[in-house]
Structures are given as structure tokens and as C-alpha cells.
Amino acid sequence: GENVEQHPSTLSVQEGDSAVIKCTYSDSASNYFPWYKQELGKRPQLIIDIRSNVGEKKDQRIAVTLNKTAKHFSLHITETQPEDSAVYFCAASEYGNKLVFGAGTILRVKS
Amino acid sequence: GAVVSQHPSWVICKSGTSVKIECRSLDFQATTMFWYRQFPKQSLMLMATSNEGSKATYEQGVEKDKFLINHASLTLSTLTVTSAHPEDSSFYICSAREPQETQYFGPGTRLLVL
Numbered sequence: 720g721e722n723v724e725q726h727p728s729t730l731s732v733q734e735g736d737s738a739v740i741k742c743t744y745s746d747s748a749s750n751y752f753p754w755y756k757q758e759l760g761k762r763p764q765l766i767i768d769i770r771s772n773v774g775e776k777k778d779q780r781i782a783v784t785l786n787k788t789a790k791h792f793s794l795h796i797t798e799t800q801p802e803d804s805a806v807y808f809c810a811a812s813e814y815g816n817k818l819v820f821g822a823g824t825i826l827r828v829k830s
Numbered sequence: 831g832a833v834v835s836q837h838p839s840w841v842i843c844k845s846g847t848s849v850k851i852e853c854r855s856l857d858f859q860a861t862t863m864f865w866y867r868q869f870p871k872q873s874l875m876l877m878a879t880s881n882e883g884s885k886a887t888y889e890q891g892v893e894k895d896k897f898l899i900n901h902a903s904l905t906l907s908t909l910t911v912t913s914a915h916p917e918d919s920s921f922y923i924c925s926a927r928e929p930q931e932t933q934y935f936g937p938g939t940r941l942l943v944l
Contacts, residue, residue: 751931762923762935763874808873817864818933822873 721746723811725821732799734830742809742821743791749811752785752792753818757806766807767794799828832858834926836936843914844944851909851939853924859904860926864933865897868921880907914943 722745732738744752753768769776769783769792776783780799785792792811796803804827810818833856843849853863861882866874878888878899886899898910907926911918923938 753933755935760938760940762937765932765934768932812931817876817879820874 721749721811721813721819723809723819723821725809725824727824728822729825729827731827731829734799734801734828736799738794738796738799738803738826738828740794740807740809740824740826741791742793742811743789744811744819745790746811746813747787747790748813751812752783753810754783754794755808755810757808757823759805763808796826799826801828801830804828832856832926832928832932832934834860834924834934834936836924836939838939839937840940840942842942842944845915846913849911849914849941851911851922851924851941853907853909853926853936855905855926855934858926858928860907860928861904862927863901863907864925864927865899865907865909866923866925868923868938870921874923877909911941914941916943919943 725742750771755763756766757763767781767783769785780797782795806823808823809821812818835854837852863880865877876889877892878886880886880899880901882901882904888894901907919942921938924936925933927933
């Protein structure tokens with residue numbers, strides 16, 4: 720089955736700097752890759768997703784890149800703000816199947 | 831995005847009692863809903879996949895007689911923790927999938943078994 724690895728487990732950046740979180744997946748059949756942000760005690764919220772027919776997707780300060788050959792995808796957050804502090808989860812799935820989540824990254828943005 | 835509700839948001843119960851948690855998709859029909867368990871500072875652990883009108887598919891190691899799942903309609907799935915014990919205390923989160931595959935999560939239910 721699918722296995723998703725996520726790095727780093729914790730990431731501290733200065734406000735205004737960029738943050739990058741990387742994930743790798745094992746199943747070449749996976750074709751859907753969402754990213755979720757979870758604040759303490761709250762639900763995971765979808766912040767961006769990408770499908771395997773594109774290599775990059777951007778939404779304001781957030782971007783995701785996908786390298787199908789290498790089976791890895793990354794989340795990029797530019798101009799980080801204190802409110803970006805949260806736990807971020809990547810996930811992968813084959814269309815119609817269940818999501819497999821990474822272990823999560825605790826992002827701390829220091830002001 | 832789509833809205834998924836979950837009820838109750840928190841529950842405290844005595845050991846040996848059963849607890850029912852409801853998950854509803856409010857503005858779309860969800861043929862598939864998922865139930866997760868999350869321990870502090872850990873990732874989401876999928877417990878089971880719930881398909882409307884059919885039996886749930888449980889992940890390896892999850893006791894189906896312990897965690898009863900019912901998906902009676904396209905907008906409602908329920909998880910019943912039977913004969914709850916302190917080790918069942920956790921944060922339970924459901925999610926519902928839109929036809930386009932995007933998965934939206936409920937706000938979670940915090941269960942504390944005394």
C-alpha cells in the first residue's frame with residue numbers, strides 16, 4: 720500500500736521568511752496530493768491540492784510542486800506570518816481511494 | 831469549501847458505556863465518509879471507510895465490533911464506541927468526500943472515558 724513520508728517534523732522560521740515542507744510517496748499510482756493545515760484542537764483544513772497532471776499550483780502565498788518521476792511533492796509558504804503557525808499534513812491517494820497522511824510538520828513562525 | 835459537522839464536540843463518559851458520534855455533510859452528498867482517530871501530537875490514523883448503504887471497511891487492527899459505523903444516508907454517518915474504556919479516550923474526526931474527491935473534515939469529537 721501507499722506510504723507517505725514527511726520532513727521536517729518541526730520547522731521554525733522568522734516572520735517574512737519562506738517555509739518548505741517535503742513529502743515523498745511510494746505508490747506510483749497515486750495521483751492526488753492535498754495539503755492540510757491543523758491548528759491546535761481544531762479540524763484539518765485543506766489549504767491546497769494538486770493532481771498528477773500538473774507540476775505546480777499556486778494560491779497567493781502558498782504553492783505546491785509535484786515531481787512524479789521522483790515521487791515527491793512539496794509545500795512552499797512565502798512571506799510567512801505568525802498565523803501560519805500550525806501543523807501541516809501532506810497526503811496522497813489514488814483516485815477514489817483513501818488518503819494516506821504524512822506524520823505532520825509543526826511550523827512555528829517567530830515574530 | 832464544503833461544510834462537515836460533527837456532534838458532539840466533546841463527551842465525558844464512564845467506563846463501560848457506549849458513545850455515539852454523528853458526522854454530517856451539510857451542503858453536499860457524501861457517498862463516502864471516513865473516520866479517523868488522532869492522538870496528541872500525532873498524525874491522523876484512519877479507522878474505517880464508510881460507504882452509504884453498505885458495510886464499512888475497517889483498517890487493520892481496528893475492531894469492527896468495538897467501533898460500529900453506520901452510513902444510513904448520503905449526509906450522515908455515525909460512529910459508536912461500544913463499551914468504552916479509558917484507552918479509547920482520543921480525538922475522533924470524520925471527513926466527507928465530495929464527488930470531485932476533495933475531502934473535508936469535521937471539527938472533531940474529544941472523548942474522555944473515566
